[in-house]
Amino acid sequence: MAENHPVGFQWVMQAREHGATVIHVDPRFTRTSAMSDIWVPLRSGSDIAFLGGLIHYVLENGKEFREYVTHYTNAPTILRKDMKLPDELGGLFSGWDAEKKHYSPETWGYQGEPEKRDAHTAGHASAGGGHGKDRGGEAGKVEKHDSDPTLQHPRCVFNILKKHYARYTPELVERVCGVPKDQFLKVAEAFTNASGPDKTAAICYAVGFTQHSTGVQIIRAAAILQLLLGNIGRPGGGILALRGHASIQGSTDIPTLYDILPGYIPMPFFESDAHKLEQYIEKHRSSAGWWSNFDKYIVSLLKAWYGEAATKDNDYRFEWLPRVTGDHSHFGYWIDMMEGKMDGLFIMGQNPAVGAPNGRFERSALTKLKWLVVRDFSENETAAFWHDSQEVERGQYKPEDIATEIFFFPAAAHVEKEGSYTNTQRLVQFHEKAIEPPEDCRSESWFMYHLGRRLQANAKAEPSERNAPMANLTWNYRTHGPSADPMMDDILTEINGYKVATGEPVGEYTELQNDGSTASGCWIYTGIYPKTGHNVANMRKPKDYLGHGWGFAWPSDRRILYNRASARPDGKPWSERKKLVWWDEGKKKWTGEDVPDFKEDVPPDYRPSKDADGMKAIAGDQPFIMHPDGVGWLWVTSGLKDGPLPTHFEPLEPVVPNELYPDQPHNPPAQKKERPDNPYGFPYDQRWPHVLTTYRLTEHHTGGGMSRTLSHLSELQPELFCEVSPEMAEECGLEHGAYATITSPRGIIEARVMVTDRVRPFNVQGKRIHQVGLPYHWGRRGIAVGDTVNDLLAISEEPNVRIMETKALICNIRPGRRPRGPAALEEKHAQERKTA
């Protein structure tokens, strides 16, 4: 975090100076480790074993926050008889379809729950991503089920959890993660002791967790741990995703993702989602909990987009929404591109020629396009692939043979345009334009608005069924300034939502309706622009330690989600020290330091009647209102494509067998996308015996378009280097400062050698495992140039969100520079020919 979120890290430093214990779990000793109290090196790709170990430790030693767990989680919930755990099925949960390589969540349900499920249950469509609300089965109709508050029942979630993690002992952690027992116990004690009624502990993570074939389950494991310790919905707790690009959170809320619509509303699927709005709503609306308002949000969205044209009788033009027909994730469409299924591509604010795995594949696929639009500050590696790339150097293709027509548009930088950032904390902060962009540089909003305007004109010119959606799109923002940028106020009004009749902004998402009387571009952002001219995201007067008055945190400026959990079931704070919101008996309402994330007037002792639905079905002591049963989910009944509980698997390119489930080396539903141009090594392949892990440096940013092009940053880290342990250097004859050549089944690169004790070998299952660390920022353009690490990586997909595995792959390393030109390929092929 010190490395990649240095400004945010100041708060960790302050906590540390106030006595907090900072624990860093990372294969390498980084600038973050240097600031922390406990550094525990674990082998890349073994986090679930480690977190599972912690869960085991909590359950074994009765360290769980009992009252919180029994009331606020689904620990008491009793599961179906026919559910089977991996221990019984050799690494698989029940419901596995071997040849489709796909789970049906049917047996994962709660006992007594009315709903019938199958492989098409919301969130399980094979093509679908896992970003929508249906992840974690938020569509589930599970409010009615059997449970045992005494946690005695053998099949209640609490005991299933115990059973599942029974084997995750400190000894196992030591064998799988390479973390000596004493170090593991040190962490376990420090972390559990920091949790309780008057204490909380937080888990911060970023791509060291996410970019694995088990990424989502790693985070799930952290969530389970935090629920058991009562660290969710309370100040100082939580699991905090340290996001990446400045507004990457914003681009998930108002998504650049293929599988969701604004506000985590699932994108309709061609095969599984009906073409009628009401069936779509029926499928995704949950009968209980906050998502029972689903219809209001989708209808308001359609109104915002199709305006006049969207009426009740025409389903608000639901059929005009595009449908997901397959895997349209980055890798999904990149493979389509490689197979010539795509004509053109827009790339804005991305540099996949460097940033995306299997660089050779990424760049080669671009040659199959008819046209390519790149908007960037400089002609980055992606825009220059056709004349300046590894492939051109190696003579794989010649510029004159590439038909792709490239359009390069100069982009305005963040200070040259107004807009907003949404950060990790869901805090939206608006920023003004500091200076006019130079020459032809334009903002994204300018580009999209004027492009849309012209396309719409064409669509209107030749009316047809096909052109109708475009022609009827509400695309009428006022413009201003020398380059006619669209007015932010208009865009904000649409995002915030307004009353269709008057055009007045609505103040709260609770005002949104399902009858077409309101429009809203992103329901969770409602309240960001409650009155014309009043941009809450632009406020800069913090009133309290939570920062109310500074920016806008969705939803409704709540700074901590599910904060009802910060009070005891009876509505009183768990402790004076950790109080946040509580029930005011006098005023008969929830109050406190944060905006209560609960129906304001529902008393703690409210109990729903048998046939209650909607929010009425949520009891006064059930804080997790987005879930139909109102509690936090240790067990996820549906919506996760790789099982209801996190389970340890080795990476897609394992260096050791799976200690726990030998029959299942890696996460079963994970997709390797294996093909001749995206090859993998054999399991435990001796040609590539070492672990390869990649990461960032403070001095550079991702693909380098924003750092390797700047002299003041380039001089700080001018060259690509690899980090290896002294022991490995001794073994492989690597000289500090000299060059080394690193190969993988995909590619070959060279890097300067940094021999350092900050990287160390691991003792895993009695085997000595060496690890090569590579920062991945370098490419051929800009000031500081170098080989592209991603040429070594494989395209792969975690089953839920389809992220690739960047942290744990295989490689080999030898002293000396790599061959140049065509010889580079030769060497790689020779490598491949060698028998394992």
Place this chain on the structure above:
Amino acid sequence: MSATTAFLTDSTLCIGCKACEVACKEWNGVAEDGLNWTGFSYDNTGAVGHSTWRHVKFVEHPPEPGYGGNSGEAPASWTFSSDVCKHCENAGCLEACPTGSIVRTEFGGVYVQPDICNGCSYCVVACPFGVIQRNKEDGRAFKCTFCYDRQKAGLTPACAHACPTESIKFGKLDDLREEANRRVRELNDRGIDDAMIYDPTDTSVGGIHAIFVTRGDPKQYNLPPKPEIPTIYAKQGWRSAAIGAGILTAGTLLAFLGGNGR
């Protein structure tokens, strides 16, 4: 001199992000000075000089699994320290400067007036910390200005302003000297007993206005244990010169009287 401003650079709070180094170059328009991967940990700019006025040092010792850099139970592992002109109480560069280009500002800082410097580079050999240096192309000597321009405008120096963790503290010299002592006591109480203050008050330099709190021996950060201001050698120097002159006079006189004219 309570008006005297100063830096307290605390390496136990430094995350080695180099924001200070970049901020300084950005504010003062100092150019990049070469893309050289050194292999000296993450330090690729080496030292302060005419083209680098803030410089972050990286000192590596084998870390011990189970212990982070902030643990008092294990020895220092990876520490960072942001170096800068010391703005000496008695500044060698200032005393040596024959043009009077180097002056003491109202904030107690040592400032090179670029319009007066003539590039004689005598300050370069007069600085016991190897800070100030002459720029070959430009011909003049450069170093940290203590952001004289910003201070005049009531702003904190760019480097301190950019520091996310307040590792670079800017304030009144007296307060920061106290703060340094408090900090080291605090760190010692935490078991980090190799934390020490670098502020050579006991030498002829008479203390510095850029104090450091380091972990472990300041030597490993290229901070000299006993920096001296060269003017302390002047007396001996002129004495010896007088002797030389004496020998010359006497010798010549004798020679010619003795050699009576031939």
Place this chain on the structure above:
Amino acid sequence: MSAKESSLPERLPTEAPEFSEPSRERRLEEVRRQALHTGRVTGAGIRPAGSPFPIASPEAGYYGIPLLKEPQWSWEIPVYFFAGGAAGAAAVIAEFAQMTGSKTELVNDARTVAAIGSLLAPALLVADLGMPSRFLNMLRVFKVQSPMSVGVYIVSGFGPTATLAKMANYLRGNHDGILLKMIESASGLFSALFGLGMATYTGVLIGVTAIPVWNENIDSLPTHFALSGLGAGVSAIELMGNEDSRALNMLGLAAAVGETLEGIKLEMTSKPANEPLKKGVSGVITRLGGLLSGPLPLALRIASALAGEGNSKQLRRAAAASTVAGSLFTRIGWVRAGHASARDYRLPLQLATKSTPTVAQLPNESKFAKASRQALGRHD
């Protein structure tokens, strides 16, 4: 664990988990110890002080990056030291020679040497600064505490007086006039006074710096330079055809003796700071300078005294020539020694010079380590 206890060897055992291959662990452990104690090992992967790659540690400093900055003077400065020294001495000689009424030729030549030197000196300074106007910046203040400031006024005083003296002396040569005589002796006197400064202050100039090899010899440097200047001045005048002057010969002898003694002293004292005066290129040059301005001319002058009419002239010419060269080499040598001394990070850090060889002197230094440090030398 305290700072002292925290030395490397003690925490190595905890580095090795029991069940790993202990042999390899022990090898590593061994290598690291070796590193700590001897300051170098040969293992490719390991890089303690001075071994193929430098590290930062209390024993080794900061990656062998020089703490001090090297002098940035151009070649003109040592030459200036030389010319100024010789001219200064010459001015003194001229004045006393005239007072004691020695041969006019000798006086004339002495004045010539003084004048030429006095004009050369500022020229060389300006050349180093780049543009003449920059010289004037130094005349806007006078700082006693700055030898360079003091020196500037000595130069500025010496130039005019010495030149004026020579001009008067020259004009007088043709038609004798009381006025010119007065001018010559007056300006001559002043030039002599400034000359004394010229001959000595440069020693103070480099002595009053942070460069160890210079400031640690501050007690003798100015005298050393004075004698060197005297020798050069005398010899220059001699070479202009005054080989017969006994006075000059005695002065020459005195200078040679003085330089010989100085040389012996330097050779006898073996302190780390003086390494550059004996080792490396600077060592060769300073030693050569010492030889040429001390023992050699001494021997030659004695020889010439003993030799018959015929050879004695040649021998004195030789002695004179060697002294002039010696003086020049001495100045170059000392300035170069200053560079080497600034590079030697061990001195200001007070590191044990035995166990920590300056990285620059390492035979086995990795070419990458060298490249790195050279890269950082980019600063100048």
